[in-house]
Amino acid sequence: MVTKEAVSKWLDAMTDIYLENQKYLTELDSAIGDGDHGNNMARGFKKVREKLPELQEKDIGGLLKGVGMTLMSTVGGASGPLYGTFYMRAGGAVDGKEELDLADVVALFDAGLGGVVSRGRAELGDKTMIDALTPAVEALKAAQEAGQSVEEALQAAAAAAEQGMKDTAPLQARKGRASYLGERSIGHQDPGSTSTYFMMKTASENLT
Amino acid sequence: MKKLINAVDDVVKEQLEGMEMAHGDMLAVNYEPFFVYRKDAPVSGKVAVISGGGSGHEPMHGGFVGMGMLDAACPGAVFTSPTPDQMYEAAKKVNSGAGVLNLVKNYTGDVLNFETAAELAHGDGIPVQNILIDDDASVKDSLYTAGRRGVGTTVIAEKIVGGAAEDGYDLDKLADLARKVNMYGRSMGIALSGASVPGADKPLFELSDEEFEFGIGIHGEPGRVRQAMKSADEITEMMVAAILDDEAYTRTVREWDREKGEWEEKELTDEPFASGQDVILFVNSMGGTPVSELYAVYRKAAMILKDRGFNVVRNLVGPYITSLEMQGASITIVRADEEILKYWDAPVKTPGLRWGG
Numbered sequence: 001m002v003t004k005e006a007v008s009k010w011l012d013a014m015t016d017i018y019l020e021n022q023k024y025l026t027e028l029d030s031a032i033g034d035g036d037h038g039n040n041m042a043r044g045f046k047k048v049r050e051k052l053p054e055l056q057e058k059d060i061g062g063l064l065k066g067v068g069m070t071l072m073s074t075v076g077g078a079s080g081p082l083y084g085t086f087y088m089r090a091g092g093a094v095d096g097k098e099e100l101d102l103a104d105v106v107a108l109f110d111a112g113l114g115g116v117v118s119r120g121r122a123e124l125g126d127k128t129m130i131d132a133l134t135p136a137v138e139a140l141k142a143a144q145e146a147g148q149s150v151e152e153a154l155q156a157a158a159a160a161a162e163q164g165m166k167d168t169a170p171l172q173a174r175k176g177r178a179s180y181l182g183e184r185s186i187g188h189q190d191p192g193s194t195s196t197y198f199m200m201k202t203a204s205e206n207l208t
Numbered sequence: 209m210k211k212l213i214n215a216v217d218d219v220v221k222e223q224l225e226g227m228e229m230a231h232g233d234m235l236a237v238n239y240e241p242f243f244v245y246r247k248d249a250p251v252s253g254k255v256a257v258i259s260g261g262g263s264g265h266e267p268m269h270g271g272f273v274g275m276g277m278l279d280a281a282c283p284g285a286v287f288t289s290p291t292p293d294q295m296y297e298a299a300k301k302v303n304s305g306a307g308v309l310n311l312v313k314n315y316t317g318d319v320l321n322f323e324t325a326a327e328l329a330h331g332d333g334i335p336v337q338n339i340l341i342d343d344d345a346s347v348k349d350s351l352y353t354a355g356r357r358g359v360g361t362t363v364i365a366e367k368i369v370g371g372a373a374e375d376g377y378d379l380d381k382l383a384d385l386a387r388k389v390n391m392y393g394r395s396m397g398i399a400l401s402g403a404s405v406p407g408a409d410k411p412l413f414e415l416s417d418e419e420f421e422f423g424i425g426i427h428g429e430p431g432r433v434r435q436a437m438k439s440a441d442e443i444t445e446m447m448v449a450a451i452l453d454d455e456a457y458t459r460t461v462r463e464w465d466r467e468k469g470e471w472e473e474k475e476l477t478d479e480p481f482a483s484g485q486d487v488i489l490f491v492n493s494m495g496g497t498p499v500s501e502l503y504a505v506y507r508k509a510a511m512i513l514k515d516r517g518f519n520v521v522r523n524l525v526g527p528y529i530t531s532l533e534m535q536g537a538s539i540t541i542v543r544a545d546e547e548i549l550k551y552w553d554a555p556v557k558t559p560g561l562r563w564g565g
Contacts, residue, residue, distance in 0.1 A: 034412075034427060036288055072324065073241070073293040076284055080291055081320035119320060172352075176316045179353035180429050 010206040044075035064091030089115030129192035135160035158204035216407035250304035271560030277370035289317030295325030307335030313358025314342035346423030360540030361393030371551030397538035444508035483517035493527035496535035
């Protein structure tokens with residue numbers, strides 16, 4: 001079972017990974033977007049870290065919803081409402097829980113994905129965070145059906161997200177500012193799919 | 209890059225403090241979170257009009273807060289959309305009970321943040337609607353891109369919608385008018401130089417002394433083409449032709465269904481311009497181009513419109529929707545009818561636009 005402490009560790013590790021990769025995400029975004037993704041994610045998760053002691057007093061659902069609200073009001077750009085919605089919906093799927101089994105973990109990420117899709121109206125292949133998140137959720141579901149453990153499922157999900165992220169490079173962007181580049185967006189890895197991969201990577205390392 | 213700033217992190221805050229000190233008779237500022245609001249808000253019985261977006265386009269939007277235009281404006285960081293808590297808190301502050309109309313420029317960040325804010329306001333029982341402004345004729349295609357960006361028509365729409373709100377339009381009627389103004393308006397912008405955001409060590413893009421970019425966005429979004437520099441008349445001809453010869457444009461927008469409490473997708477198609485129409489001609493500076501050059505652009509644009517059988521019945525010339533210190537200009541042409549002219553002429557008293565009354 002995944003405890004609330006593990007969820008807190010995940011959020012803490014995510015803050016670290018976004019701070020460590022602030023420049024990298026900004027470089028990816030400068031190539032095809034407006035060059036603020038690294039700064040925006042770092043600003044948002046620094047605020048999450050600041051609020052974590054207070055948020056931890058709630059159940060896992062409340063904790064994740066608190067993360068969503070925090071990101072929504074600090075990140076800005078398109079990633080603010082997208083990640084904000086992800087964590088708010090993810091929290092809604094595990095309301096009242098103090099620990100999570102694999103079914104809960106699947107429900108959490110599936111609800112988050114649903115939130116991102118309905119907020120952003122992006123489809124698979126548009127060169128967005130959906131391209132990393134969708135295969136990750138599919139991998140979680142497949143692992144669940146195969147009767148695997150939470151650890152195995154999240155490792156498969158992180159690997160799927162990484163592949164999805166890499167596969168955005170040859171795609172032409174159809175959403176966001178990058179879409180105005182048309183064919184010139186081809187050859188660049190999508191920054192949003194990269195920050196999503198970091199989310200899944202830290203989940204696989206901490207939600208155990 | 210040399211800029212008149214104290215600290216990069218204080219740019220927006222100090223700008224708002226200065227505005228409040230300079231224009232305290234018209235507006236006030238809320239600092240946590242940031243929004244500028246009409247000093248006398250909420251105005252009893254009136255639908256409140258809110259807009260917002262990244263900073264760096266001044267006087268839009270904060271400079272258009274006041275009688276006859278916006279009830280509130282929500283500034284984000286420079287060239288970054290504001291967050292939903294800003295629009296939500298602003299809505300609560302300026303709503304008189306008659307509801308809130310959000311005028312949203314079509315940038316992914318602005319759209320997503322305003323949609324979230326509308327859901328929050330709806331949850332509080334505030335009648336709300338979001339109308340998209342997407343008039344940048346530089347973008348041809350809406351299927352494989354984020355669609356046309358919101359540019360010059362935003363200023364015209366804020367004036368007209370603000371005037372009609374003052375006259376007692378209800379929320380649905382006001383939304384219809386906002387949608388119409390957007391569908392009647394189209395713009396084209398050009399850049400002669402790039403701009404740099406505070407703290408950045410280089411401009412967003414660079415242009416040599418020998419070239420200009422045609423179809424630029426207000427945050428340096430890439431245009432249609434980069435060409436060898438030409439005369440004012442030649443560049444103006446290209447811009448006006450791109451607007452007048454623009455074909456019908458179709459896109460899907462999301463508007464809020466207050467009954468169901470969910471987003472409703474609507475397909476909207478603008479008709480092309482047609483000879484014989486009355487129009488408002490708006491020539492705008494991107495920030496770095498002087499007003500003297502704008503009049504050279506206006507002169508040629510007005511001549512072309514006359515030659516092609518249009519009647520320029522109103523105009524606006526000056527820096528109203530800027531892009532920091534970018535050298536460049538945009539032309540916006542809005543088809544005018546009786547309703548549009550009535551509210552264009554209605555009194556307005558804001559730091560950025562003031563007439564009548």
